[in-house]
Amino acid sequence: MLGATATAHERRVRFRELLAEDAIAQFPGAINPINAQLIEQEGFEGVYISGGAFSAAQGLPDIGLTTLTEVADHGRAIARVTNLPTFIDADTGWGEAMNVARTVQEFEDAGLSGMHLEDQVNPKRCGHLDGKEVVSRAEMVKRVSAAVKGRRDDAFVISARTDARAGEGLQAAIDRAKAYVDAGADLIFPEAMRDLGEFETFANAVGAPILANMTEFGKSELFTTQQLADAGVSMVIYPVTTLRIAMGAIKRGLATIRSEGTQASLVEGMQTRADLYDTIDYNAYNDFDASIFNFSQEGHQ
């Protein structure tokens, strides 16, 4: 009730344990807090918080227009309702070295468990679009070092993402990732790998856990957890999946209401009131202080 019972530090430690385990950890994207509760109740290991999904939800393209404050507030709202580790998209870090250190601290204060920082120039692009540009390796090493130095809880996971595969090739991307690990990155995010073999080559070369980004309509095929685990991948994110599911359902539902003049035919596919209340643990609020308040659910279906 009301929020997570595990502390932020405990959830960060859990994140590190997941990365150290043989089994692959699945982090679906949460577009809002109740989505994170559903992810936890479905038994997933962690929650991903996507910059692309957040900007899209604001009606904006994913080109770095959302501010650190907006993203930290969004992350905080999600982190406070789940006991799972939460992993947030830090884009390019909202500036250079000193700003990146500030970003880490804002995310720590928001109770998040880790973040990924990428080596793109600003304005950035979705990693699966053409025409991306990256900063120099030295510049990104500065960003990663600043993130590590800014961290006050050693358990907070700092992941370095390289977008260099597209423009510089696989080997250059691996060389960059190794430099980012040397600078203190805990986890490598190799963006837009072309096939399973590339994930495997990466995992074997970098000497740190790697994650796979299973975003739809991108450059990577949608591999199963088994395929990714066999390739040596430690965790997988489904960053924009829940947004796409929800938006698809909303779009079809709105068209139905418009054409049929009622939502009646949609009710069967909806989350019921009872299921919604279970998800947010409404009963616990009733039990909390029944002698003072009684948020009665009587009369609802």
Ligand SMILES: C[C@](O)(C(=O)O)[C@H](CC(=O)O)C(=O)O
């Ligand atoms: C992972 C990602 O950074 C995100 O913001 O979720 C995006 C996902 C996407 O746009 O499909 C990415 O750049 O891959």
Ligand SMILES: [Mg+2]
């Ligand atoms: Mg992103």
